[in-house]
Amino acid sequence: MYDKNNVFAKMIRGEIPTNKVFENEHAMSFYDINPMFQTHVLVIPKGPYQNILDFSKNASTDEIIGFWDCFNKTTEKLGIDCEFNCVANAGANAPFIKQSVFHFHLHLVAGERKPAFHEQLAAEFK
Numbered sequence: 368m369y370d371k372n373n374v375f376a377k378m379i380r381g382e383i384p385t386n387k388v389f390e391n392e393h394a395m396s397f398y399d400i401n402p403m404f405q406t407h408v409l410v411i412p413k414g415p416y417q418n419i420l421d422f423s424k425n426a427s428t429d430e431i432i433g434f435w436d437c438f439n440k441t442t443e444k445l446g447i448d449c450e451f452n453c454v455a456n457a458g459a460n461a462p463f464i465k466q467s468v469f470h471f472h473l474h475l476v477a478g479e480r481k482p483a484f485h486e487q488l489a490a491e492f493k
């Protein structure tokens with residue numbers, strides 16, 4: 368069940384500070400607080416969706432269009448239209464990297480890896 372007190376829900380409501388890159392009616396993007404790459408941004412829908420599957424199954428057409436519009440504008444604003452990765456972790460026991468915030472988010476990363484990336488991989492695969 369969706370927890371409306373998760374950290375991203377609080378950011379959407381303006382209850383905690385957010386370093387935004389782009390925002391529209393249905394989605395927003397902001398810098399990750401613990402960047403693992405030179406550029407590390409999260410793109411989220413404003414609606415209450417726990418993970419990527421919840422979003423793709425249950426979001427309205429307007430929300431889905433708004434989310435991808437936010438994604439497109441974010442890459443334009445960051446100037447990363449050619450070389451980047453997108454990752455969506457789903458579930459507390461996801462096999463690659465575990466989801467820790469249960470509000471759907473796409474990690475959009477580009478540029479050089481930071482030490483935090485290697486530390487997280489080491490922790491996940493120890």
Ligand code: AMP
Binds near residue numbers: 398399401464467
């Ligand atoms: P995940 O493991 O896919 O659920 O990733 C959650 C991401 O949210 C992590 O990369 C965190 O660093 C990031 N995060 C957690 N709290 C905040 C916050 N207040 N502002 C920005 N990013 C956050």
